[in-house]
Amino acid sequence: MAATVVNGQQPPPKKDHTAIAAQPRPAAGSRSGASHAAGDRAVGGRAAAARAADAGRSANATKGGAVKGDVARSDAASTGASGRRSEAARLAVLNAADDLLVEQGFEGLTIEGIATAAGVAKQTIYRWWKSKVDILFDNLVLDAATGLAWPAETPAEPADLRAYLHRFADFLGAAPAGKVLQALLGHAQLEARTAELLHSGFLDALRARDVAHTRACLGGTADEAAVLLDALLAPLYHRALVLRRPLDPAFVDALLDQHLPR
Numbered sequence: 001m002a003a004t005v006v007n008g009q010q011p012p013p014k015k016d017h018t019a020i021a022a023q024p025r026p027a028a029g030s031r032s033g034a035s036h037a038a039g040d041r042a043v044g045g046r047a048a049a050a051r052a053a054d055a056g057r058s059a060n061a062t063k064g065g066a067v068k069g070d071v072a073r074s075d076a077a078s079t080g081a082s083g084r085r086s087e088a089a090r091l092a093v094l095n096a097a098d099d100l101l102v103e104q105g106f107e108g109l110t111i112e113g114i115a116t117a118a119g120v121a122k123q124t125i126y127r128w129w130k131s132k133v134d135i136l137f138d139n140l141v142l143d144a145a146t147g148l149a150w151p152a153e154t155p156a157e158p159a160d161l162r163a164y165l166h167r168f169a170d171f172l173g174a175a176p177a178g179k180v181l182q183a184l185l186g187h188a189q190l191e192a193r194t195a196e197l198l199h200s201g202f203l204d205a206l207r208a209r210d211v212a213h214t215r216a217c218l219g220g221t222a223d224e225a226a227v228l229l230d231a232l233l234a235p236l237y238h239r240a241l242v243l244r245r246p247l248d249p250a251f252v253d254a255l256l257d258q259h260l261p262r
Contacts, residue, residue, distance in 0.1 A: 092118035093125055094142070097135045098176050106183040109136075133187065133194050136180050141202060143177030148206065150213055158260050161217040164210075165232055166252050173240050173247030182241060218260075231259055 096117035100109050109132050115122045129135045148171055151163040172178040188195035207229075215225035235255055239245050 089118070089120045089124055090128060093120060093128075093135060094139050097132065098139050098180065101136065101183060102176050102179050106187060133184065133191075133197070136184055137197055137201065140177060140180045140184065143175070143180070144171070144202070144206070147171040147175055147177050155213045155217050158217055161214055162256050162260060164213070165236075165256060166249060168233070169236055169247035169249075169252045172236055178240075185237075185241065228259060232256070 093114060096114050097109065100113055100117055104113070111122055111125055111132060114132065114135065115125055118125075125135070129138070148168060150160065151167070152160050155161065155164070170178075172181060184194060184198050188198050207226075211222060211226045211229055214229045215222055218225065218228070232255065236247055236252075239247055239251070
């Protein structure tokens with residue numbers, strides 16, 4: 001059945017909530033053709049959106065600011081560039097949700113507020129997402145493709161695991177995307193749908209990838225790698241979510257020194 005055209009715009013493809021794949025991504029700013037291919041495997045059809053979002057974020061002091069302005073100017077324009085307008089609107093919504101979550105917290109985040117900040121109509125948001133949870137989830141998947149990348153495509157040394165744990169700590173404790181993950185983890189304790197979306201669409205695959213890479217770095221069995229990974233990640237989650245203290249490099253190094261060879 002052909003997709004329905006709404007206000008002259010083709011709706012974006014149905015979102016594929018596959019989690020980030022085993023392929024790592026380079027740090028933001030070094031997007032080669034190979035990393036684009038890895039991104040396609042990581043987040044499916046959202047890889048192009050991720051590249052556009054990164055370009056917009058690096059070009060503007062205010063995250064997504066230029067995109068929001070483009071949406072506001074083009075909202076009533078002709079349908080000749082409907083695809084570009086749809087993508088600009090989608091990125092503006094994602095960026096606005098990210099910003100507002102950091103500023104106002106999960107409870108203060110509303111669809112109305114996101115629509116106002118993004119410069120789009122509420123109906124535009126509801127065409128693509130059911131709720132603010134779905135918007136935040138898409139943000140998490142996009143940002144994790146880069147933010148939770150391993151330092152090597154085929155990690156094989158303890159140093160690779162050390163580097164990843166520092167990257168994970170930066171993501172969880174300091175990055176806006178980490179605030180998204182924290183918010184979704186908290187809400188997942190209260191709502192079964194959020195828990196299912198977060199685990200089946202993101203956390204389970206993330207853990208499987210990280211266990212496999214940990215085993216590649218240190219050897220041993222998959223069970224041994226899983227236990228070690230839990231021992232390394234649990235203090236990070238506890239410090240960020242329970243103690244609400246920074247995940248500074250000195251803390252991460254001390255944790256790693258307890259479990260990994262130098």
